[in-house]
Amino acid sequence: MCYVIIFVLPYAKKDMDKQLKGVKNVSEAKLLFAQLERDEAVLREELDLLLDQQSLMDVKMTAFQKMLPGMRNLNRDTQEINAVVTKASTLAESVRSKVRVLDVAKSRVYASLKRVDDVIDLKSCVDGVQRAMDAGDYEQAAGHIHRYLALDESVLMDTTTDLAKGSSSTVSVSFGLLREAEARLKDLVRSKFAEASSHSDASSLERFLKVFPLLNLHEEGLKMLNGHLSQLVRDGSQKNLHVAAEAKGDRAGVVYADTLTLLYEGIARLIESYQPLVETYYGPVWVPELLRHLQLQCDEQVVLIVDQLRDERHLNHKVQTVTIAMNARSAAGAIRPNILELDTLLTELSLCSKRTELYFTFLARKIGGLQTEDRCSGEEILKNCRTKMVIQELIATYIPIEHYFLRESMNKAVSLDVCNADGLTSSMADDVFFVLQKSIRRALSSCSVDGACAMLNHASSLLLTEYKTVLQSKLKIASSSGLDLQSMLQGRLQARPSSLSNIDANKVDSLITLNNIEIVIGNIDTLAKELQTECSKLFSQSGDPRANKLEPCLADLSSANTTFKQMKESGMSKLVEICVVPRLKVCTDVIPTVSHVLSEEDLVNFEVNDPFVQQLISCLEGVLNELKGSLLVQVFGQVVIDVAGELALLLEAQLFKCTFNQLGGVQLDRELRALIAYISSMTQWPVRDKFSRLQQVVTILTLETLSEILDYWGSNAGPMIWRLSTLEVRRVLHLRVDFKADDVDRIKL
Numbered sequence: 001m002c003y004v005i006i007f008v009l010p011y012a013k014k015d016m017d018k019q020l021k022g023v024k025n026v027s028e029a030k031l032l033f034a035q036l037e038r039d040e041a042v043l044r045e046e047l048d049l050l051l052d053q054q055s056l057m058d059v060k061m062t063a064f065q066k067m068l069p070g071m072r073n074l075n076r077d078t079q080e081i082n083a084v085v086t087k088a089s090t091l092a093e094s095v096r097s098k099v100r101v102l103d104v105a106k107s108r109v110y111a112s113l114k115r116v117d118d119v120i121d122l123k124s125c126v127d128g129v130q131r132a133m134d135a136g137d138y139e140q141a142a143g144h145i146h147r148y149l150a151l152d153e154s155v156l157m158d159t160t161t162d163l164a165k166g167s168s169s170t171v172s173v174s175f176g177l178l179r180e181a182e183a184r185l186k187d188l189v190r191s192k193f194a195e196a197s198s199h200s201d202a203s204s205l206e207r208f209l210k211v212f213p214l215l216n217l218h219e220e221g222l223k224m225l226n227g228h229l230s231q232l233v234r235d236g237s238q239k240n241l242h243v244a245a246e247a248k249g250d251r252a253g254v255v256y257a258d259t260l261t262l263l264y265e266g267i268a269r270l271i272e273s274y275q276p277l278v279e280t281y282y283g284p285v286w287v288p289e290l291l292r293h294l295q296l297q298c299d300e301q302v303v304l305i306v307d308q309l310r311d312e313r314h315l316n317h318k319v320q321t322v323t324i325a326m327n328a329r330s331a332a333g334a335i336r337p338n339i340l341e342l343d344t345l346l347t348e349l350s351l352c353s354k355r356t357e358l359y360f361t362f363l364a365r366k367i368g369g370l371q372t373e374d375r376c377s378g379e380e381i382l383k384n385c386r387t388k389m390v391i392q393e394l395i396a397t398y399i400p401i402e403h404y405f406l407r408e409s410m411n412k413a414v415s416l417d418v419c420n421a422d423g424l425t426s427s428m429a430d431d432v433f434f435v436l437q438k439s440i441r442r443a444l445s446s447c448s449v450d451g452a453c454a455m456l457n458h459a460s461s462l463l464l465t466e467y468k469t470v471l472q473s474k475l476k477i478a479s480s481s482g483l484d485l486q487s488m489l490q491g492r493l494q495a496r497p498s499s500l501s502n503i504d505a506n507k508v509d510s511l512i513t514l515n516n517i518e519i520v521i522g523n524i525d526t527l528a529k530e531l532q533t534e535c536s537k538l539f540s541q542s543g544d545p546r547a548n549k550l551e552p553c554l555a556d557l558s559s560a561n562t563t564f565k566q567m568k569e570s571g572m573s574k575l576v577e578i579c580v581v582p583r584l585k586v587c588t589d590v591i592p593t594v595s596h597v598l599s600e601e602d603l604v605n606f607e608v609n610d611p612f613v614q615q616l617i618s619c620l621e622g623v624l625n626e627l628k629g630s631l632l633v634q635v636f637g638q639v640v641i642d643v644a645g646e647l648a649l650l651l652e653a654q655l656f657k658c659t660f661n662q663l664g665g666v667q668l669d670r671e672l673r674a675l676i677a678y679i680s681s682m683t684q685w686p687v688r689d690k691f692s693r694l695q696q697v698v699t700i701l702t703l704e705t706l707s708e709i710l711d712y713w714g715s716n717a718g719p720m721i722w723r724l725s726t727l728e729v730r731r732v733l734h735l736r737v738d739f740k741a742d743d744v745d746r747i748k749l
Contacts, residue, residue: 133181138189139207142214145182186215190224197228209274210281218282225278226293229270233294236266237301241308253344256309257351263301264359267294271366284370291363292381299386302356306390309352313345319397322404339412342405349398350446356391357447395451402439402451403458409435410462414470419512424632426512429519432467437527444534449546456531456553463524463560468567471520474513475571510575515632517568521561528558572635576642580623584647587619591654596664597737603663606670613671617678620647624682637683644679644690652694659737665701672698693723700732706739706747713749 023029133141189211196204205228212221240259247255271294278290310316318337325336363382382388413431420426436459443455532554539547594611595602624643628636660668672694679687688695703709710716713729724732726749733744 133185133188138185138192138211139214141181141185142189142211145185145215182215186217189215189217190220193221193224197224197231200232206277209277213281218286222278222282222286222289225274226290229274229294230297232270233263233267233297233301237263237305241305245308245312254348254351256305256312257348257355259305260302260352261355263298263305264355264362267298268359268362270294271363275366287370288367288381291367295363295381295385295387299390302387302390306352306394309348313348315345315397318342318345319400322401326400326404326407336408337404339405339408342401346398346402346405346442349394349401350442353391353395353398353446353448353451356387360388392448392450395446395448398446399451399454399458402443402455406435406439406455406458407462407466409439410467414467424512424630425515425519428470429516429523433520433523433527436463440527440531441534444531444538447538449549453549453553456550456557460553460556460560463557464563467520468563471513471517471564471567474509475567475574510571511630514568514571514575514635517564517571518632518635521564521568524558524561524564528554531557568635569638572639572642576639576646579627580643581646581650583619583623584616584643584650587616588647588650588654590615591651592657594658596658596660596668598661598663598667600663603667606667610671610674613674617675620675620678628682637685640679640683641685641687641690644687647675647679648690648694652697655694655697656731656735658735660701660735661738662702662704662736665698665703665736669698669702696720696722696724697732700729701736703736706733706736706743709733709747709749 023032189208193205193208193212195201196208205225209221209225212218212224237259240262244255244259251258271291275287275290278286321335321337322342360382367379367382410432413435414428416431417426417428440452440455440459443452446452535547535550535554539550591612598606620643624640627639631639655668658664672691676688676691699712700709709729712720713722722729729749730744733739733747734741
């Protein structure tokens with residue numbers, strides 16, 4: 001601490017001298033004195049702090065002094081370790097140089113031994129190849145040649161020159177003999193393979209096919225194999241085409257689909273037989289070349305088969321005829337192809353596409369098992385093959401013919417429409433969907449997504465245009481001619497479905513058409529679900545883009561139901577409006593003639609002898625029973641709902657012409673409950689919602705006091721949802737004779 005003071009004071013003295021010289025008066029001296037006092041206080045604090053740390057500094061210095069001897073030993077130990085490491089490094093460098101020399105010697109020994117072995121192998125190859133060829137063992141001879149081809153002639157010549165004089169000429173002679181044997185064996189293998197190919201000797205073919213790679217003739221061996229396989233495919237296809245041209249019997253209509261199937265099956269068998277051999281003896285890199293040559297031959301034969309199909313089936317002419325018939329539907333004298341003949345043709349075209357897709361699935365599976373680079377080469381084969389384009393052209397021909405077949409079959413089903421045995425529906429409803437289902441499923445079975453999408457779109461279009469028009473026309477004819485429900489149904493009950501001459505057929509068609517529309521809706525739902533399931537099975541692979549392409553088309557087919565449901569609702573509304581409402585109106589028109597201002601005695605009498613509701617229920621029962629036997633259960637249930645809605649409107653209109661007291665409201669409540677109970681018994685569908693406004697009217701009419709309405713209105717309504725507006729509530733309150741009109745007008749709702 002003293003050292004610090006000694007160093008600080010000289011500098012402080014110099015500064016002080018300068019400041020003292022600058023003092024001119026007493027005030028400056030006082031300021032300087034005050035500054036010195038402040039500096040002295042700061043120095044005192046610093047000195048106190050340093051003095052407080054003196055003990056800690058002493059402890060650290062003591063510890064440092066104790067460490068000094070150990071640090072001297074550490075320096076000595078470090079020098080010793082450095083000497084040891086230097087000595088070990090020098091020794092390791094010496095050992096490494098010796099090991100390097102040993103490795104060089106070892107590699108030279110191995111090279112020498114290999115050359116000696118090669119010389120021995122060369123001699124054994126010369127002797128072995130001669131014996132093997134003399135014995136006809138071409139595989140063993142090829143094995144010796146393969147070993148000889150792996151030897152380096154120049155190295156062996158140098159080795160024998162170094163070993164002994166004259167050895168070089170012996171090795172040279174051996175190489176010459178082996179070259180001659182190689183040439184003879186190659187010629188022999190070529191001739192033997194060609195001979196086996198001409199005689200279709202499968203075992204000999206396989207035998208000599210294995211020899212080519214041993215002679216380094218991979219490309220030539222595969223070329224000869226491809227030539228043989230191409231000839232097999234060509235001969236088999238031509239034979240099948242000749243049989244197809246003269247085919248008769250049950251399969252004659254689809255004989256070209258069978259011919260394509262035989263072609264694909266034959267190629268698949270060849271691939272199954274020869275791909276493992278090529279992959280094993282030639283290497284996986286040669287498999288795409290085998291597949292490419294087979295696919296080229298397949299393309300050639302598919303073109304020939306499809307061309308003959310077009311000629312024999314007059315396909316182009318039929319497409320032209322169908323196109324003309326589609327564009328000139330009502331033209332007189334238009335030639336219309338026979339749809340039965342087209343049915344067989346469409347089945348054949350669909351089968352051609354389906355079998356082709358199965359064949360490509362087989363090829364894709366084979367290519368998928370290859371290595372990445374080889375798989376890319378195989379995928380190019382599938383992508384650019386002509387077979388796929390030819391079949392796509394065939395599907396492009398198939399679509400307009402199938403469209404024509406579907407439309408004509410639907411028109412035929414409509415024209416041959418007859419009443420079914422139950423008298424509720426006609427044959428048209430199910431027949432139309434039979435041909436619709438047949439065409440769509442045939443398109444799906446072709447495994448062509450484009451064809452399936454096109455037919456789904458055509459089917460949806462035909463349903464929403466032509467078939468919808470047929471059903472609408474039947475409903476319009478019936479409604480425009482007026483319906484006498486009672487006479488119509490009586491005639492319907494007396495007449496058999498096959499003899500409707502005694503009644504107006506148009507009127508009968510209205511009920512049948514409503515039932516048919518219900519069947520159509522159910523058929524569309526069923527068909528859409530079944531097709532969805534079939535598409536899921538057909539394109540079961542997750543994320544298949546073809547399935548995504550079909551989904552919008554299936555959705556369009558399902559959405560056609562919306563149109564038919566609207567048509568059914570419109571038809572039922574018209575039926576109720578024409579047949580039911582007039583009869584109900586007669587019954588409800590008497591409501592204003594019945595007094596609803598009752599005494600307790602009147603209320604008791606009305607409980608026994610109701611003046612209105614029993615007659616209304618009797619009238620309603622007659623109408624509904626007449627309809628019940630002529631409509632399907634689903635249609636009848638919805639008709640009952642419509643009747644309930646119309647009846648509620650009629651009752652509401654008549655009630656506003658009446659006046660009530662509380663007991664009259666109670667009587668109305670009884671009548672409404674009885675009416676709802678009866679209608680509910682006629683259907684499983686809920687009907688209370690149709691009478692919700694009337695029930696709220698009854699609630700108002702049965703109030704004991706006017707202010708009680710506030711317990712049910714506004715924030716006090718609770719779960720009740722009011723269907724009546726504020727104006728309508730006041731209007732109902734004005735019907736109560738015991739409520740003053742001024743009070744009703746003043747009440748705040």
